[in-house]
Amino acid sequence: MTLLCVPIFVTDDMVKLRGVALRACEAGADILELRLDEIGGEAQLVPLRQFLRHAPLPCILTCRPISEGGQSELADTERWEVLQSAREGQAAYVDFELAAASRVDLTNSPRPLILSAHDFFGRPNRLANLVLDLNASRSEVNKIAWTARSIRDNIEAFELLQTREKPTIALCMGEAGLISRVLAKKFGAFLTFASLDNNSGTAPGQISIEKMKRLYRWDALGPSTKVYGVVGSPVAHSMSPAIHNAAFENAGYDGIYLPLLVNPGYESFKAFMESFLAFEPLHLSGLSITIPHKENALRYLKERGAEIEELAERIGAVNTIVIGKDRALRGFNTDYAAILDSITAALNITRQQLAGYRVAVIGAGGTGRTAVAALAHCGATVVVYNRTAERAAALATEFTGRSGKVVAAPLEKLCDSCCQIYINTTSVGMHPNVHASPLGERLPAFTAETLVFDTVYNPPVTRFLAQAQAAGARTIGGIEMFIRQAAGQFHAWTGHDAPMDLMRKVVESRL
Ligand code: NAP
Numbered sequence: 130m131t132l133l134c135v136p137i138f139v140t141d142d143m144v145k146l147r148g149v150a151l152r153a154c155e156a157g158a159d160i161l162e163l164r165l166d167e168i169g170g171e172a173q174l175v176p177l178r179q180f181l182r183h184a185p186l187p188c189i190l191t192c193r194p195i196s197e198g199g200q201s202e203l204a205d206t207e208r209w210e211v212l213q214s215a216r217e218g219q220a221a222y223v224d225f226e227l228a229a230a231s232r233v234d235l236t237n238s239p240r241p242l243i244l245s246a247h248d249f250f251g252r253p254n255r256l257a258n259l260v261l262d263l264n265a266s267r268s269e270v271n272k273i274a275w276t277a278r279s280i281r282d283n284i285e286a287f288e289l290l291q292t293r294e295k296p297t298i299a300l301c302m303g304e305a306g307l308i309s310r311v312l313a314k315k316f317g318a319f320l321t322f323a324s325l326d327n328n329s330g331t332a333p334g335q336i337s338i339e340k341m342k343r344l345y346r347w348d349a350l351g352p353s354t355k356v357y358g359v360v361g362s363p364v365a366h367s368m369s370p371a372i373h374n375a376a377f378e379n380a381g382y383d384g385i386y387l388p389l390l391v392n393p394g395y396e397s398f399k400a401f402m403e404s405f406l407a408f409e410p411l412h413l414s415g416l417s418i419t420i421p422h423k424e425n426a427l428r429y430l431k432e433r434g435a436e437i438e439e440l441a442e443r444i445g446a447v448n449t450i451v452i453g454k455d456r457a458l459r460g461f462n463t464d465y466a467a468i469l470d471s472i473t474a475a476l477n478i479t480r481q482q483l484a485g486y487r488v489a490v491i492g493a494g495g496t497g498r499t500a501v502a503a504l505a506h507c508g509a510t511v512v513v514y515n516r517t518a519e520r521a522a523a524l525a526t527e528f529t530g531r532s533g534k535v536v537a538a539p540l541e542k543l544c545d546s547c548c549q550i551y552i553n554t555t556s557v558g559m560h561p562n563v564h565a566s567p568l569g570e571r572l573p574a575f576t577a578e579t580l581v582f583d584t585v586y587n588p589p590v591t592r593f594l595a596q597a598q599a600a601g602a603r604t605i606g607g608i609e610m611f612i613r614q615a616a617g618q619f620h621a622w623t624g625h626d627a628p629m630d631l632m633r634k635v636v637e638s639r640l
Pocket of ligand 1: 420491492493494495496497515516517520554555556557559584585586607608610611612614
């Protein structure tokens, strides 16, 4: 069993310590790490020992020096004495640094002992030797934590757990290391850390116990849990983990969905794919691809000779990868289906019936391109409006005649257009610039028959949609597209229909 450990910085306020410890217990922690970095004299140790005798959870005691990410300025021998002395209050474990262990006398060490090594600047050069040293030491538990240089460092942490000779904690710090904290349980780590709340983390990248339990399905994780995730940069604020994990939970599916921070550039994407695919015990089963990697995903799949959906290839972007048992890859684009299905559901028509519609697409970036390709594919007549006119013209030239007609028009002429459907695919109106609208102040002649669709989902009702609603038009918000593209991914990965209402509720509650 992998323990969920909440670290607490200890001051001389024992009432506060007890309160925090009780909250951690209620939140589902199995063990506490008490950081005694600021504890020194006997006057502080006496009440601490009292606390330890009645602590609501087992405790690990540690007193970190500055060199290993702590705040203690005491000499190694003094820190060791603090730990020895505090431990008389019945702590479960004492954690001391391997680097300092040679400078103290461990022969009468309070047992059990965790020996640890931290590197806040990157992967330790001597990683393999550190493991050998820890294995040869008097420790009962080995701990190694370093700052992930890239997401690939997590794989090495998992390998350390898989090849452990003693109970082991192997963690990568920083945003790219988040997955090592969550998947510690999958790989049988001795423990992982989670902060009591969002503001009380003791190391970079540590997430709260609430996130660990609710968002990342801690209780459901096991050795055979399939791993999914969203590959992008940035990914920290993606809502995809929330909706996919809620959907997995709802379906009783043994999967976990994680944010996978992969630096921009094809080489970074390729290196990530190669290392994650090669590590079979990860059970990597599917990926969502977001900015800036949708084109990289297509290129990678082509290089590997993978199966790629035709329209994804034509759009030039893959947003979904399915990884089969034999690591055969398939690439899709669920964005275009999400755009089409949002429209056809709102109008209660089939995709074929879109052939009779004239559609204004505002924007010629990635989403604009997807909308134009999808609508032209269905035979709609599409007018592209974009700030940079050349991009609109290039898009029109590329997709016209496949099978609908596509033309470009100046953005200033948008208010004179007479389309039945208007789609905003620009970022105009997106949080925090919520007062902006791609229409400006002059609206086209919207009627009750006009459908206005904003792909921006934060805020759920943009200024563009509010203008359309005020003019009596029907509207679709970007949440609809977001949910539908995610539902397409869920189906591609699990073979089941996605719980779209649940996903919608999750997004709405987070916005
Ligand atoms: P992108 O490739 O960077 O394209 C951005 C587009 O917005 C370009 O056409 C750009 O025009 C235009 N633009 C940006 N700022 C503008 C401004 N101030 N005035 C006028 N036009 C402006 O981005 P993307 O990937 O297509 O994403 C665009 C938006 O789509 C996102 O912000 C997001 O809200 C939405 N989206 C929604 C979903 C969903 O599931 N609901 C999924 C993906 C994206 P230029 O060509 O002149 O630069």
